Amino acid sequence: MKRSKKPLTFAAIAATIGALSLAVEGCVYGPPPETNVYGPPPDYTRNEETEETLASKPSKIHNDNEVCVYGPAPDPTVDGPEVDVYGPAPDPTADGRENNVYGPAPDPTIDGPEVDVYGPAPDVG
Amino acid sequence: MDIYEAKKIYLDNKDKMRSRLYEKPDLIYLFFELTRSCNEKCFHCGSSCAPGLGHGPDVEAFKAVLRDVKENLDYKKIQLCITGGEPLLYPGFADLLGYANDMGFRWGMTTNATLITKDVAKMLEDTGMGTVSVSIDGLRDTHDRQRGLKGGYDKAMQGIQNLIDRHVFRHIQVTTVINHKNIDELDELYEILDEMDIDSWRVIGIEPMGRALDYPDMLLTPDDQKRLFNFIREKRENNIPVNYGCSHFLGLEYEREVRDWFFYCGAGTHTAAIRINGDITACLDIEDRPEFVQGNIATDKFSDVWLNRFQVYRKRLSSLCKECQDCEYEKWCAGGSRHSFDYDNCKQRVCFKDILF
Numbered sequence: 001m002k003r004s005k006k007p008l009t010f011a012a013i014a015a016t017i018g019a020l021s022l023a024v025e026g027c028v029y030g031p032p033p034e035t036n037v038y039g040p041p042p043d044y045t046r047n048e049e050t051e052e053t054l055a056s057k058p059s060k061i062h063n064d065n066e067v068c069v070y071g072p073a074p075d076p077t078v079d080g081p082e083v084d085v086y087g088p089a090p091d092p093t094a095d096g097r098e099n100n101v102y103g104p105a106p107d108p109t110i111d112g113p114e115v116d117v118y119g120p121a122p123d124v125g
Numbered sequence: 126m127d128i129y130e131a132k133k134i135y136l137d138n139k140d141k142m143r144s145r146l147y148e149k150p151d152l153i154y155l156f157f158e159l160t161r162s163c164n165e166k167c168f169h170c171g172s173s174c175a176p177g178l179g180h181g182p183d184v185e186a187f188k189a190v191l192r193d194v195k196e197n198l199d200y201k202k203i204q205l206c207i208t209g210g211e212p213l214l215y216p217g218f219a220d221l222l223g224y225a226n227d228m229g230f231r232w233g234m235t236t237n238a239t240l241i242t243k244d245v246a247k248m249l250e251d252t253g254m255g256t257v258s259v260s261i262d263g264l265r266d267t268h269d270r271q272r273g274l275k276g277g278y279d280k281a282m283q284g285i286q287n288l289i290d291r292h293v294f295r296h297i298q299v300t301t302v303i304n305h306k307n308i309d310e311l312d313e314l315y316e317i318l319d320e321m322d323i324d325s326w327r328v329i330g331i332e333p334m335g336r337a338l339d340y341p342d343m344l345l346t347p348d349d350q351k352r353l354f355n356f357i358r359e360k361r362e363n364n365i366p367v368n369y370g371c372s373h374f375l376g377l378e379y380e381r382e383v384r385d386w387f388f389y390c391g392a393g394t395h396t397a398a399i400r401i402n403g404d405i406t407a408c409l410d411i412e413d414r415p416e417f418v419q420g421n422i423a424t425d426k427f428s429d430v431w432l433n434r435f436q437v438y439r440k441r442l443s444s445l446c447k448e449c450q451d452c453e454y455e456k457w458c459a460g461g462s463r464h465s466f467d468y469d470n471c472k473q474r475v476c477f478k479d480i481l482f
Binding site: 001002003004005006007008009010011012014019 | 322
């Protein structure tokens with residue numbers, strides 16, 4: 001994992017420049033700019049790019065929208081009914097026991113009871 | 126002045142900012158829920174996604190939103206956040222995001238990465254993806270069990286490596302949802318992730334919503350919560366970019382120590398979203414109730430809705446909760462995160478008062 005080039009905790013920043021300075025900064029400039037939230041990480045870098053730069057980087061993808069082109073081809077052996085994702089509406093009755101959705105039927109000697117596969121880890125304690 | 130006093134000033138300013146944003150919202154994150162289909166079925170999924178649940182609006186409908194946003198809002202400030210389900214299952218993925226890129230939008234994605242082969246990583250580069258967050262929810266067996274896909278861990282790790290190998294994405298993040306059963310794996314998981322050339326690790330607690338409501342014994346105990354926050358803080362003290370998510374007011378001891386900002390729930394003032402049925406709402410994690418749907422892209426212009434509706438999100442959440450109104454921390458918390466609020470019983474499901482502060 002990369003290492004941050006700046007102190008990451010308020011306490012560490014305060015130790016560097018002083019809590020009073022932090023507070024003054026807080027008063028004058030307001031809180032630091034918000035970063036993310038809960039989706040993908042914020043992308044600051046591209047804010048600095050100019051329109052010209054952006055215009056010079058057209059997407060290499062144009063209407064290349066065929067199903068499965070960008071994902072791997074569905075492997076019925078491994079992925080089972082995932083091919084249905086692109087097809088007809090889901091069958092609600094098929095969603096009930098997901099253990100069998102992916103791959104072969106569970107081997108009870110390996111996987112234990114089916115219920116353990118998708119729920120919490122088995123409580124062996 | 127000590128650190129706590131300095132933090133109070135920051136938080137006071139944040140509260141003033143909150144009032145300003147209610148009057149003049151500032152869209153920063155626009156979420157597109159491309160699909161509710163997913164090739165995994167995580168027990169903690171906030172939106173209860175699963176295989177075969179269907180996709181969102183067609184590509185042309187999303188493109189129309191992009192044109193509207195570019196024309197009528199400050200689109201350079203906005204980051205598109207692509208999510209699902211597993212967004213790579215959306216049939217028009219590359220077409221849509223290539224179009225967004227050509228229009229100058231920044232975009233990032235939340236994904237399970239199991240479908241990111243080398244070719245898909247190249248496609249993501251070609252369509253201009255800037256940032257990505259990949260879910261890794263524990264060590265191999267735990268990850269696979271919790272996410273319902275055998276082999277999912279290995280596929281996801283390979284997907285991350287395929288992203289890293291492109292050397293073009295501006296931020297590759299791993300996100301881990303911690304629960305009562307996988308919290309013991311934090312240290313070992315850190316050792317694994319630290320060996321990878323990722324930019325950050327977001328570690329969040331399981332939230333009592335969606336499918337997780339069916340597993341109450343997986344929710345974090347107060348001791349778990351403190352352990353989680355201390356883990357994150359200790360890493361950050363060593364300049365290791367571990368972050369807690371956006372949720373919840375954490376009190377003066379932990380606020381701004383476990384993430385790069387002070388708490389503010391931006392749902393409806395910084396954040397908007399298009400659900401798979403075209404509904405326009407705020408944060409996708411907020412309970413899907415009729416009063417939170419502000420329009421639909423099939424009948425409404427997104428920019429009009431953003432600028433002229435959304436009032437339900439532009440008032441203090443604490444106005445719904447008597448307990449919050451009486452709390453001494455209300456001015457900094459304002460009722461907490463909107464996604465974890467119990468709107469039937471008018472109380473916050475997740476409150477760290479008496480746990481962290």
